[in-house]
Amino acid sequence: MEKYMNAFIDAFLGTIQWTWNSILFEVPWYTNYFWGIIIISLLVWGLEIIFPWRKNQSIFRKDFWIDGFYMFFNFFIFSIAISGFYKLLEVLFNDIHITSKSLAIIEISDWPLWTQLLIFFILLDFVQWFTHILLHKYSFLWKYHQVHHSTKEMGFAAHLRYHWMENILYKPLKTFAVMILGGFEPEQAYIVHFLAITIGHFNHSNIKITWGPLKYLINNPVMHLYHHSYKLPEGRFGVNFGISSSLWDYIFKTNYIPEDSGTIELGFEGEEQFPKSFLGQIVHGFSNKKAK
Numbered sequence: 001m002e003k004y005m006n007a008f009i010d011a012f013l014g015t016i017q018w019t020w021n022s023i024l025f026e027v028p029w030y031t032n033y034f035w036g037i038i039i040i041s042l043l044v045w046g047l048e049i050i051f052p053w054r055k056n057q058s059i060f061r062k063d064f065w066i067d068g069f070y071m072f073f074n075f076f077i078f079s080i081a082i083s084g085f086y087k088l089l090e091v092l093f094n095d096i097h098i099t100s101k102s103l104a105i106i107e108i109s110d111w112p113l114w115t116q117l118l119i120f121f122i123l124l125d126f127v128q129w130f131t132h133i134l135l136h137k138y139s140f141l142w143k144y145h146q147v148h149h150s151t152k153e154m155g156f157a158a159h160l161r162y163h164w165m166e167n168i169l170y171k172p173l174k175t176f177a178v179m180i181l182g183g184f185e186p187e188q189a190y191i192v193h194f195l196a197i198t199i200g201h202f203n204h205s206n207i208k209i210t211w212g213p214l215k216y217l218i219n220n221p222v223m224h225l226y227h228h229s230y231k232l233p234e235g236r237f238g239v240n241f242g243i244s245s246s247l248w249d250y251i252f253k254t255n256y257i258p259e260d261s262g263t264i265e266l267g268f269e270g271e272e273q274f275p276k277s278f279l280g281q282i283v284h285g286f287s288n289k290k291a292k
Contacts, residue, residue, distance in 0.1 A: 004088055011087030015080045030190045037075060037197060041068075044156040044201040053208040053221065053262045057153055061206070066278055067157035073278075078164050086171065105180045116186040121244070124192070127177045128243040131170055133254075136238035141169070143285035149228060149268050150281070154221070159200040164282055199244045208262065219246045222260045230265040 021027050022034040049059055108116050135145040144163040151158045178185055186192075202209060203224040210220045219242040227240040239256035242249045249255040275281045 004091060007091045008084035008088050012080065012084035015083040019076055019080060030188075033193070033197075034076065036194055037071060040194070040198050040201055041071070041156055044198075044205050044207070048155060048206045051207055053206050054153075057155075057206055061153040061155050063151055063153065063161075064155060064157065067151065067155065067161045069278065070161040071157055071159075074160050074162060074164065074167065078167060082167065082171075108186075113186065113188060117188060117192055120186055120189060121192045121195070123177045123180065124174060125196075125243055125245045126248060127173050128170065129241050129245075129248040131173055132241040132243065133238070135166070135169075136241070146268060146271075146274060147281045147284060149266075150271060150274050151228070152266050154204050154206060154225060154228065154266065156201040156205045158204040159197075163285060165285060196244045208260070210260075215246060216250055217245060217247055219244055222262070223249075223255070223257055225262060225264065225266075226256055226258070228266045230267045230269075 018027065019034065022032045025032070025035070106119075108119055111119075135141045144165040147163040148158075148161055148166075151161060199219060203219050203221055205221055207221055210222050211218050215223070219240075223240050223242070223246055227238065229239075232239060233256060236256075239254055240246075240249055241254055246255065275284055
């Protein structure tokens with residue numbers, strides 16, 4: 001028991017220390033996600049201000065500040081809070097002889113770096129796309145995902161506006177994906193992570209970008225806006241589930257872009273009763289009320 005407790009405490013305190021060191025620029029720049037997110041956010045926000053798609057939308061749009069808080073809460077504060085539990089599970093699995101290589105299907109550690117990063121990106125993006133579908137399809141998960149869809153005006157910070165329970169669902173599935181690769185994460189995986197953050201910020205921004213012919217590979221603000229549409233095509237529980245890549249939506253026919261004016265209503269049915277405060281939203285989903 002002492003071993004598990006020590007693992008929990010060490011992981012918790014270690015994550016706090018790493019985050020503090022990041023704030024003080026005392027970690028390698030390519031692993032400094034604290035300032036990395038700030039730089040990416042300022043860049044995309046600046047482009048929103050200079051090249052606004054919806055010109056009547058305020059620079060400090062509706063929910064701008066709460067979305068900004070969500071960014072830091074989900075990426076740092078909650079990560080600190082949950083770090084000990086993940087380490088505890090890792091130690092427990094090791095004790096019962098389940099290692100990072102137990103589910104290995106392919107081994108990519110000896111492959112060229114660009115191939116490693118590409119496979120890593122594709123696999124993680126597919127896992128996120130599939131998980132995203134589950135969040136929309138099943139009502140007990142949709143209640144949590146409503147936090148993300150409660151935004152009424154899109155902007156870069158809406159990217160990381162989501163219920164903390166989504167971390168609980170995404171993290172194990174991402175870990176499973178890495179285990180398929182033999183428990184191997186490329187040394188330069190930070191390239192994939194920063195790329196995903198940048199694309200996600202752009203997808204939620206007030207900028208009209210479609211990437212030209214690359215729209216079939218890379219998600220974009222026009223496509224993702226329709227993911228947040230209040231009105232969905234008849235008989236469908238969602239569209240455009242892609243996170244970084246749009247490829248899966250085109251392959252599995254979940255793509256939908258009827259026009260590109262950017263003036264559609266956002267939200268979901270029953271949003272009138274949805275909590276408006278941060279505290280109300282982070283406990284949302286645990287009631288017995290049936291989600292619409």
